[in-house]
Amino acid sequence: MTFKQISKGFVIGLISGTLLGLFLKGMQAVTGIKIYVLLLNVDFIPIFTSKHLPEWLEFIFHLAISCMIGIFFVYILEKWDVTRKGSWILSLVLSFPTVFLYFPLSYLAIKDVPGLFDSKAIFIWTVGHLLYALSLPSFYIPLARAKPK
Numbered sequence: 001m002t003f004k005q006i007s008k009g010f011v012i013g014l015i016s017g018t019l020l021g022l023f024l025k026g027m028q029a030v031t032g033i034k035i036y037v038l039l040l041n042v043d044f045i046p047i048f049t050s051k052h053l054p055e056w057l058e059f060i061f062h063l064a065i066s067c068m069i070g071i072f073f074v075y076i077l078e079k080w081d082v083t084r085k086g087s088w089i090l091s092l093v094l095s096f097p098t099v100f101l102y103f104p105l106s107y108l109a110i111k112d113v114p115g116l117f118d119s120k121a122i123f124i125w126t127v128g129h130l131l132y133a134l135s136l137p138s139f140y141i142p143l144a145r146a147k148p149k
Contacts, residue, residue, distance in 0.1 A: 013063070
């Protein structure tokens, strides 16, 4: 893995993760469904159970995971020389499991989050993560075309 791949993946993860966070925060504001709270929630992790973390720190944790996905995405694309069409498929494959994270996150949460079978929340969560998946190759394409100075 090269520094260039790590850098591109970091940037893509940062932008895509921010988009996901803003989308879910906006949907929470519009619907009142605490889907953004669920995205950022870490209260079930033993070292965080007795602490009240500020939103910005929880968001940084979310972005760290997103950056790791972005780095892995770029690495796989460039290592296997994946086509443009393949980049869309890869992003969907990498993001698909995040849709199912809704269930353990909802189940384990101590904070007030959407219920385990809240169909509206599941729909919003799924749309948000689909947006995330589609944003990965969308931001990779301009970075791949950029020529170093």
